[in-house]
Amino acid sequence: DTAVSQTPKYLVTQMGNDKSIKCEQNLGHDTMYWYKQDSKKFLKIMFSYNNKELIINETVPNRFSPKSPDKAHLNLHINSLELGDSAVYFCASSQGTSDEQYFGPGTRLTVT
Amino acid sequence: AQSVSQHNHHVILSEAASLELGCNYSYGGTVNLFWYVQYPGQHLQLLLKYFSGDPLVKGIKGFEAEFIKSKFSFNLRKPSVQWSDTAEYFCAVGNTGGFKTIFGAGTRLFVKA
Numbered sequence: 001d002t003a004v005s006q007t008p009k010y011l012v013t014q015m016g017n018d019k020s021i022k023c024e025q026n027l028g029h030d031t032m033y034w035y036k037q038d039s040k041k042f043l044k045i046m047f048s049y050n051n052k053e054l055i056i057n058e059t060v061p062n063r064f065s066p067k068s069p070d071k072a073h074l075n076l077h078i079n080s081l082e083l084g085d086s087a088v089y090f091c092a093s094s095q096g097t098s099d100e101q102y103f104g105p106g107t108r109l110t111v112t
Numbered sequence: 113a114q115s116v117s118q119h120n121h122h123v124i125l126s127e128a129a130s131l132e133l134g135c136n137y138s139y140g141g142t143v144n145l146f147w148y149v150q151y152p153g154q155h156l157q158l159l160l161k162y163f164s165g166d167p168l169v170k171g172i173k174g175f176e177a178e179f180i181k182s183k184f185s186f187n188l189r190k191p192s193v194q195w196s197d198t199a200e201y202f203c204a205v206g207n208t209g210g211f212k213t214i215f216g217a218g219t220r221l222f223v224k225a
Contacts, residue, residue, distance in 0.1 A: 041150070041200050041218045041220065042217055042218065043156075043202060043215045043218065045212070045215075048212070056212055090155060090156070092156075097206070097212070097213075098144050098206035098207065098213065099144070099206075100146060100158050100161050101156075101158075101213065102158075103148075103155040103156040103157070104155060105154075105155050106155050
């Protein structure tokens with residue numbers, strides 16, 4: 001039973017394309033997150049949803065758009081992909097906004 | 113603004129050596145404190161957490177951390193490291209009732225066999 005799952009695990013695409021990454025959690029948590037981890041392992045929060053409401057929207061290009069159809073899902077859509085978008089994207093969830101977070105396996109995005 | 117500082121970016125130790133990784137934060141209110149570990153090619157997993165009570169917290173795999181409120185610190189320790197402890201370690205701080213948990217930049221630990 002995977003607690004937080006992401007698809008796809010790997011994504012290779014060309015500049016200018018539009019792609020989506022999906023995330024699902026079966027923990028019953030009310031808060032979900034998207035993080036970007038660069039090649040130096042620095043972990044940067046992008047978005048956070050609590051009960052389907054956007055509560056954190058860091059300085060992220062508006063080419064990135066999160067969507068939370070329900071509390072168990074948080075998807076990330078990226079328009080007009082750029083080389084600098086290449087990174088590992090992690091989804092996470094927690095119960096409440098200050099408790100421990102459970103991370104998904106990550107999606108390695110490579111933009112060529 | 114809330115911030116988390118991890119002093120060591122890279123640490124190299126031999127097996128059986130003792131480990132201490134520093135973590136300091138800046139936030140004046142009540143905090144929740146975490147250490148996460150990321151093994152090569154894997155996702156982050158919780159090592160231990162502190163919310164309240166005994167400031168010495170024990171986690172998985174023999175790790176412990178001590179919360180020193182006066183120093184705004186939450187250092188991670190292990191008395192004797194193993195090769196399998198090679199990983200990236202992240203300190204994280206959340207303010208109780210707040211919206212955001214801040215992660216430190218991470219410390220890469222390499223343990224020589």
